[in-house]
Amino acid sequence: xxxxxxxxxxxxxxxxxxxxxxxxxxxxxxxxxxxxxxxxxxxxxxxxxxxxxxxxxxxxxxxxxxxxxxxxxxxxxxxxxxxxxxxxxxxxxxxxxxxxxxxxxxxxxxxxxxxxxxxxxxxxxxxxxxxxxxxxxxxxxxxxxxxxxxxxxxxxxxxxxxxxxxxxxxxxxxxxxxxxxxxxxxxxxxxxxxxxxxxxxxxxxxxxxxxxxxxxxxxxxxxxxxxxxxxxxxxxxxxxxxxxxxxxxxxxxxxxxxxxxxxxxxxxxxxxxxxxxxxxxxxxx
Numbered sequence: 001x002x003x004x005x006x007x008x009x010x011x012x013x014x015x016x017x018x019x020x021x022x023x024x025x026x027x028x029x030x031x032x033x034x035x036x037x038x039x040x041x042x043x044x045x046x047x048x049x050x051x052x053x054x055x056x057x058x059x060x061x062x063x064x065x066x067x068x069x070x071x072x073x074x075x076x077x078x079x080x081x082x083x084x085x086x087x088x089x090x091x092x093x094x095x096x097x098x099x100x101x102x103x104x105x106x107x108x109x110x111x112x113x114x115x116x117x118x119x120x121x122x123x124x125x126x127x128x129x130x131x132x133x134x135x136x137x138x139x140x141x142x143x144x145x146x147x148x149x150x151x152x153x154x155x156x157x158x159x160x161x162x163x164x165x166x167x168x169x170x171x172x173x174x175x176x177x178x179x180x181x182x183x184x185x186x187x188x189x190x191x192x193x194x195x196x197x198x199x200x201x202x203x204x205x206x207x208x209x210x211x212x213x214x215x216x217x218x219x220x221x222x223x224x225x226x227x228x229x230x231x232x233x234x235x236x237x238x239x240x241x242x243x244x245x246x247x248x249x250x251x252x253x254x255x256x257x258x259x260x261x262x263x264x265x266x267x268x269x270x271x272x273x274x275x276x277x278x279x280x281x282x283x284x285x
Contacts, residue, residue, distance in 0.1 A: 005030035008081035010073065012064050012121060013091030015042035018140060018189060022088060027055030034077040034084075036062035037091065064091045064117030067124070074124040083132065087125040089118040090140040092158075097200025099153045106198045107154040114158035118165060126169075126179075134178030139166050143185045151201065 009026050013019040015037035023033055027050035035043050035050075035057055043059035050057040058080055062073050077084050093113045095106040118139055129135040144152070145159035162183075169181045 003029070004086075007031045007085040008034070008077055008083050009086040009088065010034045010036065010077050010084055010125070011088040011090060012036045012062065012073075012117065014059075015039045015046060018186060019088075019090040020046055022090065022140075023050055023057075024053060026086075027051070027053040027057065029055075031055050031086075032081045033057040034073065034080065035059040036064075036073050038063055064120055065112045067120045070117075070120040070124040074128065078128065084125055084128055084135065086136045086138065087121060088138045088140065089121045091117050092140075094152065094155045094197035095200065096151050096197055098151060102154070102198070102200045106200070109198075110154040111158050111161075114155065115161045115165075118162055122165070122169065129179045130176065132178075133176060136180045136182060137169070138182045138184060140184050140186065141166075143187050145185060 004026055007026070007029075009031045011019050011023050011026075011033065014023050014035040016039075019037070023035055023046060026033060033047075033050055033055055035046055036059070037043055038061060040059065040061040043061065047057035047059045058076070060073055060076055062069050064070060074084065074087075091113060093110055095102050095110050122137060125137065129137070139162055141162045142159045144156055145163040149156045166181050166183050173179050173181065
């Protein structure tokens with residue numbers, strides 16, 4: 001794994017869950033962190049913890065749906081550390097419920113945060129990467145980018161969109177071999193997002209045996225910095241097929257149902273075969 005000491009790393013959605021665990025993993029490697037989320041109180045506590053673990057950290061209250069705020073976030077990291085080596089797009093929200101029972105405002109918020117937030121982040125940092133001719137953009141997406149999840153239409157749409165965004169950027173930046181666009185597709189992870197997501201089901205939600213953030217291999221984000229060239233491999237070059245059919249997804253034609261083909265250049269983390277194929281994307285009502 002590449003040494004991350006003194007790397008300047010920006011992480012959005014850093015105050016909890018995967019973002020928090022990723023920040024701590026980078027801090028233990030001696031990275032210089034710029035932490036962003038909407039919750040400044042939690043960010044302050046995280047910054048102190050990062051410094052106790054050997055990193056340096058600043059925190060900035062940021063709303064990823066605001067492109068001006070995201071540009072200011074990039075500027076703050078450059079002003080403090082002189083550069084940005086790694087940008088981790090991680091902020092996300094969810095809304096659970098049947099499509100027509102979920103208010104359109106909730107769908108809009110999911111798309112603006114999960115999809116446009118990543119676009120704003122990439123748009124803010126890529127000019128700096130192009131100026132330097134190198135560095136790493138990491139998009140923390142979801143295994144849900146490969147299969148539609150019932151009761152989570154806008155969430156699924158945002159994740160499919162993010163996979164397309166990354167593939168488009170990789171193609172566009174082929175003439176910049178030092179710039180790496182990397183994706184990480186976590187499985188089902190127990191984060192505060194599970195409890196704070198808009199719930200329009202009329203039932204209490206009970207996650208089905210998810211991974212804990214501290215158990216999820218968050219150093220994957222760190223490893224992406226050392227094996228970034230593998231992440232840039234064209235998705236069509238190397239594919240893996242999971243032959244086990246999906247179960248419990250009634251809308252799927254079971255005669256053709258197969259695990260989605262996953263490019264081996266992607267980091268598949270926190271995934272357990274038995275978790276998928278259950279109704280409502282691993283959520284028990």
